[in-house]
Amino acid sequence: MLKYVIKRILMIIPTMFIVTFIVFWLINITPADPGRIILGAEASQDLVDQVNHDLGYDLPLVQRYFKWVGDALHGDLGNSYYTKRPVYDEMMARFPYTVKLTFLSLGMAILIGLPLGVLCAVKQYSIADNILSTLSMFLAAMPAFWLGLLLLLQFSLRLGWFPSSGITLGWRSWVLPTFSLAVGYTASYLRYTRSAMLDTIRQDYVRTVRSKGCPESTVIWKHAFRNSMMTLVTITGMSLAGLLGGAFVIESVFSIPGLGLMGVTAIKRKDLPQIMASLVMLGTFFLVMMVVIDILYAFIDPRIKSKYETPKKKVSEKNKDVEGSI
Amino acid sequence: MKNKIKRFLALVISLSLVLTMLTGCGGGADPSQADNGNSGGGVKVSDGPRDDINLQLYVEPVTLDPQISNSALDMGIMYQIFDNLFEINNGDYNDIIPALCERYDISDDAKEYTFYIRQGVKWHNGEELIADDVEFSINRMMTSPATSARMDFVDSVEKIDDYTVKCYLNLPSNRLPALLSTAAMSIVNKKAVEEFGDGTEQMVIGTGAYKLDSWTPGQGLVLKAFDEGWRGDPPIKKINYTIITEATAARIAFQGGELDIYNANGMHDYELFSKDPNLNVQPFVQATAQSLVFNSSRSIMSDIRFREAVAHAIDKEALNASATDNLYKVTDSQIPEGCQGYTEDVPKYEYDPEKSKELLKEMGYNGEPVKLLYTTAGISLSWATTVQAFLSSVGINVEMEGQDYANVVQRVANRDYDMCLFEFGMNFPNPVSSFYALFHSEGYYNVYCNYDKDVDAKIIKAYSSADEAEQTKLLEELNIEALEKCLYVPSYNVAGYTFAPKTLHRDSDPEPAFNWVKICYYSWEQ
Numbered sequence: 001m002l003k004y005v006i007k008r009i010l011m012i013i014p015t016m017f018i019v020t021f022i023v024f025w026l027i028n029i030t031p032a033d034p035g036r037i038i039l040g041a042e043a044s045q046d047l048v049d050q051v052n053h054d055l056g057y058d059l060p061l062v063q064r065y066f067k068w069v070g071d072a073l074h075g076d077l078g079n080s081y082y083t084k085r086p087v088y089d090e091m092m093a094r095f096p097y098t099v100k101l102t103f104l105s106l107g108m109a110i111l112i113g114l115p116l117g118v119l120c121a122v123k124q125y126s127i128a129d130n131i132l133s134t135l136s137m138f139l140a141a142m143p144a145f146w147l148g149l150l151l152l153l154q155f156s157l158r159l160g161w162f163p164s165s166g167i168t169l170g171w172r173s174w175v176l177p178t179f180s181l182a183v184g185y186t187a188s189y190l191r192y193t194r195s196a197m198l199d200t201i202r203q204d205y206v207r208t209v210r211s212k213g214c215p216e217s218t219v220i221w222k223h224a225f226r227n228s229m230m231t232l233v234t235i236t237g238m239s240l241a242g243l244l245g246g247a248f249v250i251e252s253v254f255s256i257p258g259l260g261l262m263g264v265t266a267i268k269r270k271d272l273p274q275i276m277a278s279l280v281m282l283g284t285f286f287l288v289m290m291v292v293i294d295i296l297y298a299f300i301d302p303r304i305k306s307k308y309e310t311p312k313k314k315v316s317e318k319n320k321d322v323e324g325s326i
Numbered sequence: 327m328k329n330k331i332k333r334f335l336a337l338v339i340s341l342s343l344v345l346t347m348l349t350g351c352g353g354g355a356d357p358s359q360a361d362n363g364n365s366g367g368g369v370k371v372s373d374g375p376r377d378d379i380n381l382q383l384y385v386e387p388v389t390l391d392p393q394i395s396n397s398a399l400d401m402g403i404m405y406q407i408f409d410n411l412f413e414i415n416n417g418d419y420n421d422i423i424p425a426l427c428e429r430y431d432i433s434d435d436a437k438e439y440t441f442y443i444r445q446g447v448k449w450h451n452g453e454e455l456i457a458d459d460v461e462f463s464i465n466r467m468m469t470s471p472a473t474s475a476r477m478d479f480v481d482s483v484e485k486i487d488d489y490t491v492k493c494y495l496n497l498p499s500n501r502l503p504a505l506l507s508t509a510a511m512s513i514v515n516k517k518a519v520e521e522f523g524d525g526t527e528q529m530v531i532g533t534g535a536y537k538l539d540s541w542t543p544g545q546g547l548v549l550k551a552f553d554e555g556w557r558g559d560p561p562i563k564k565i566n567y568t569i570i571t572e573a574t575a576a577r578i579a580f581q582g583g584e585l586d587i588y589n590a591n592g593m594h595d596y597e598l599f600s601k602d603p604n605l606n607v608q609p610f611v612q613a614t615a616q617s618l619v620f621n622s623s624r625s626i627m628s629d630i631r632f633r634e635a636v637a638h639a640i641d642k643e644a645l646n647a648s649a650t651d652n653l654y655k656v657t658d659s660q661i662p663e664g665c666q667g668y669t670e671d672v673p674k675y676e677y678d679p680e681k682s683k684e685l686l687k688e689m690g691y692n693g694e695p696v697k698l699l700y701t702t703a704g705i706s707l708s709w710a711t712t713v714q715a716f717l718s719s720v721g722i723n724v725e726m727e728g729q730d731y732a733n734v735v736q737r738v739a740n741r742d743y744d745m746c747l748f749e750f751g752m753n754f755p756n757p758v759s760s761f762y763a764l765f766h767s768e769g770y771y772n773v774y775c776n777y778d779k780d781v782d783a784k785i786i787k788a789y790s791s792a793d794e795a796e797q798t799k800l801l802e803e804l805n806i807e808a809l810e811k812c813l814y815v816p817s818y819n820v821a822g823y824t825f826a827p828k829t830l831h832r833d834s835d836p837e838p839a840f841n842w843v844k845i846c847y848y849s850w851e852q
Contacts, residue, residue: 032736040396041739042763042770043471048739082388084525093543134337152578164579165570166545255570257544265386270732 001298008294012287016280017069023279024065024272032270033057034081055081068276077280078273080266087277090262095281097167098258101247104178106239109185114232117193121201122220133194136187144246148180148253165255177254181246185239192235196228203227229300237293244282370583371604371827376850378564379830380586382576383546386569389525390538392512393463393470398751398840401509405842406549406565407450408512408532409556411441411460412503417835419664419754422503426455426513426533436498436792443489447556449515450537461485462516464493473510475770476759479789498792504755509842535560535846545569561849586830589841590823592651599825606828611821613839614751615660618713618815623775624744626694633812635685636745637675639720640713644677646818649708654818659805660750660764662819664838666757667801672809682720695725699737699746702728706747709817741775748773748814754839758788758797761804774813781807 035051036043052058056067071078077088120129155176156164167173200206201224209223210216248260259278266274298304387400392408395401411427424430426447431440447455464483467473481496493502505511515531522528530538535557536549549565568584570576573591580588590596600607618636620627627633642656661668696717700710707728714724729737737743750771753760763771766785767778781804788800808814824841829851836843 030733032732036736036739037732039471041735042475044770047471084389084523085527090543097544130337149574149578152575157578157582160582164582164584165575166568168545252571253575255545255568255572255575257542257569261386261571262544268731 004298005291005295008291009288012284012291015287016283019283020069020276020279021065024068024276025061027270027272027275028061028064030270034270034272037270038081072276072280077277080274081271082269087273090274091259091277091281094257094259094262097256098244098247098251098260099285101174101177101181101250101256101258102240102243104174105182105185105243105247106236108178108182109189109239110236112182113186113189114193117190118197118220118225120190120194121197124198129194132190136190139183139187140191142184144180144184145249145253147183148176148250151176151180152253167256173254177250177256180253181243181250184246185243188239189232189235193228193232196231197224200224200227226300230297233293233296233300237290240289241286244286368602369581369599369605369825369827371829372583375852377562378566379562379845379848380566380568380584382579382585382588383567383569384571384573384576386544387541387547390527390530391519391525392510392514393466393473394525395510396472401840402842403547403549403567404512404532405509405534405837406536406845407530407534407538408509408514409447409534410507410509410512412507414504414507414837415834417838419504419507419838422507425507426460427503427506430503432500436500437495439493439495439502440486441491441493443491444556445489447533448552448554449518449533450531450552451515451518452554453515453517455513455533456488457485457491458488459516460491460513462519463511463513464491466514466519467511475763476505476510476753476756478759497790499756500792500794501756501758505753508755508839509837535844536565539564555846557846560846562845565845580825587824587826587843590653590825592653594651595825596653596823600823602825604828605825606830608824608826608836609821610824610836610838610841611655611662611819612751612841613662613665613754614749614820615657615662616654616709616747616749616817616820617660618745618817619748619773620745620813621741621743621773621775622813623741626689626691626696627744629689630812631685631689632691633815634675635682635689635691635720636717636722637812637815638678638682638685639722640716640815641677642817645709645712645716648712649705650818653822655821657816657819659809659816660752660814661757661801661805662752665752665754666798667761667805669802669805671802672806673812675812675815679720686721691721693721693723695723697725697727697744699727699729699734699743701731701734701747703731709747738773741773746773749820751839757801758785761785761801762789765804765808774808776808776811776813 033048033052034055034057035048038051039048049058056064059067068078075088077086077091079085080087080090083090116132120132123129152164155161162172162176163169201220203224206219206224209219214223247258248264250256251258251260259282262274263278263282265271266278383399383403385399387403388397389395390400390404390407392401392404395404409426411425412422413425415421415423424444426444427441428444429442432438441460443455443457443460445454449455461483464477464480468477468480468483479495479497479499480502481494484492484494486492495502513533514529518529518531527538527541533556535552535555537552539548539550541547546566546568548567551560551563553559568579570579570585576585576588577591577595579585588595588599590599596607599605618640620633620636622628622633646652646654646656658670658674659668659672698710698714700706710726710728714726717724727743734746738746738748750760750764762785763769764773765776765781766772767776767782784800784804788797788804791797791800809816824836830848831851832843832848834844834847
């Protein structure tokens with residue numbers, strides 16, 4: 001199992017190489033050069049060429065890429081072409097906000113969506129099931145951006161309960177952004193949980209457990225729900241990319257100083273160090289989360305864990321039986 | 327049957343819940359209704375005395391170094407932190423008053439200026455402003471890519487003594503004081519720049535009424551009043567700049583009282599806030615104009631009949647309505663009203679699609695594709711699609727080339743386009759430099775690719791003239807000639823409305839070209 005985990009973690013490295021090279025290549029084949037963008041149209045070509053030379057932009061693309069990789073491995077992600085500040089510092093000032101928003105939203109989606117999905121499955125065709133299922137359809141279709149603006153109008157402007165922008169008022173600053181981002185995913189979790197639970201509840205072993213006299217809560221949570229968790233863990237992994245992207249949008253609505261806005265501005269300005277640094281940070285975060293998801297599979301389902309037991313152990317156990325019989 | 331009833335009930339209840347949420351969608355607060363106990367307006371106006379002000383930044387500032395930045399947004403902040411040798415009095419570029427420069431002499435040939443620096447002016451770090459700082463700053467203006475083009479008529483600068491500096495020009499000009507009053511020409515602290523470098527946060531040390539207190543990336547900046555400033559204590563002690571990138575969020579923040587000054591994002595904002603009895607509304611028109619320009623060195627662009635056909639095909643009023651919701655101001659020239667060189671006598675190309683078709687027929691246009699370059703964001707996109715629609719209606723085959731800002735800057739610099747949306751802000755204090763940039767063969771903004779020696783000679787003559795009236799006449803002639811040749815089709819000047827509470831008083835009008843305001847001239851009603 002440990003070997004599997006280490007192998008999965010090591011796989012992150014070549015994946016990051018491929019992703020960073022593709023993005024580096026894509027950014028560099030676009031027409032604009034950084035010298036012209038930084039200095040503007042009125043600067044002379046000599047000055048522009050000088051700036052491009054100072055930034056290493058006149059070197060071949062592959063050479064530039066490996067120079068960047070070499071610097072990055074030494075912890076130097078470079079300085080922003082525009083602000084001249086180290087991009088690592090700028091990123092570390094913003095990355096926590098994006099991650100916080102993502103995890104708060106994910107947490108809310110799981111804490112609300114999962115129990116309600118279980119309720120819907122257990123009380124299938126009840127009035128609660130019908131209301132929640134129908135409502136979840138609407139909520140899943142609502143764009144987070146639009147919902148965020150609605151919430152601002154109602155809870156910030158009309159009621160004055162929460163601030164309209166920024167993160168300077170503690171927990172209150174996070175309520176509306178989290179809710180805006182989480183609502184759609186809550187609805188998805190509800191529907192997926194309901195569907196997964198319905199499949200599981202109908203299995204023979206659940207009927208057997210019930211007939212053996214187990215309390216209903218044990219039947220639902222210990223047996224049925226546990227066997228549904230594989231689906232939900234998969235959905236969590238799939239949702240993470242969407243949540244990160246959604247976080248970027250919500251950051252602009254609520255003026256949260258996360259990576260989203262910085263990344264979009266960097267792309268527009270062709271600020272290569274910032275683009276690459278954002279990519280490294282987000283890409284690594286995403287890949288690490290995928291590894292965590294994979295590890296969770298093994299913990300939830302013993303059958304998966306047993307697949308990663310070494311063959312040698314099994315052979316020696318077999319030989320033991322053979323020796324024993326002799 | 328029972329299940330069907332349950333599902334129907336569930337649908338009704340769910341719809342009701344959703345519709346309840348949708349009641350949050352409205353046209354915003356009704357100005358005629360009382361709101362939370364405040365005096366009858368839709369916008370929450372704070373009660374009681376105040377000594378701070380909350381302003382919006384719609385994008386993160388890049389730098390607060392005056393000679394490095396080329397962003398109007400950054401300049402608005404620098405306007406509070408740094409001072410200039412001269413200042414615009416009450417928003418009038420023709421009324422320049424001394425600031426860091428107490429008085430000045432100008433030679434008879436208008437090629438030598440002697441500036442006498444105000445004594446006892448303190449920097450934010452406690453040091454005194456001396457001639458070394460002024461000499462350093464002017465040299466910096468002459469060499470920095472962001473400012474050097476505007477200072478190309480200044481030959482050299484020399485320190486005479488600790489409080490006297492002399493400037494030598496290569497061409498006579500009466501405009502140097504006006505030019506030195508703009509935000510990019512602020513005086514910087516020599517030691518800070520040499521120690522901390524260009525464009526860094528640490529070099530942001532000025533003599534202005536406010537000093538930089540904190541800059542939190544992604545969130546905003548705080549400026550605090552400098553209590554040893556040469557102007558004395560400003561009434562407003564703290565300026566809070568908050569980064570709010572989303573227009574609707576900014577409007578909500580203004581309505582909720584979290585922002586004190588708000589620029590309308592469309593006529594819907596004007597219609598909403600102009601009725602609010604608690605707000606003052608001030609219209610503004612900036613020096614920036616947007617036009618459709620032709621690369622007249624290319625194929626059919628070189629034929630004036632094609633250019634005139636395009637000009638007659640576009641209904642500018644409809645274009646303004648479509649692209650800007652009538653927020654901007656339709657213009658007949660790239661030179662805005664109030665700027666030297668502006669004249670109403672420019673040729674005007676009225677909307678006349680039939681004439682447009684006649685011209686195209688006359689020149690034998692056969693539907694050859696013509697490429698239109700523009701940036702794919704906001705108003706530019708609306709502008710481009712509307713222009714394409716107008717041109718298509720007269721039979722011009724337009725190929726759209728929407729690209730991001732960086733690529734457009736590059737292609738404009740390389741003159742790689744047939745037609746493009748071009749935005750240019752006139753140098754109000756010294757317009758002749760803008761005319762050079764736009765119309766001279768070697769001008770860095772000769773986006774029309776018009777190479778005319780007679781025009782070049784006229785521009786140089788205007789540049790060399792110290793006679794204001796003669797210079798004005800020459801610039802007006804250049805303005806007229808550019809439109810007689812139909813080098814571009816003007817669209818509109820960037821314009822808008824600024825809203826602020828009536829309890830916020832100001833003693834000076836904003837700087838006209840870019841609507842900057844000096845907050846030290848503002849105060850709250852006590």
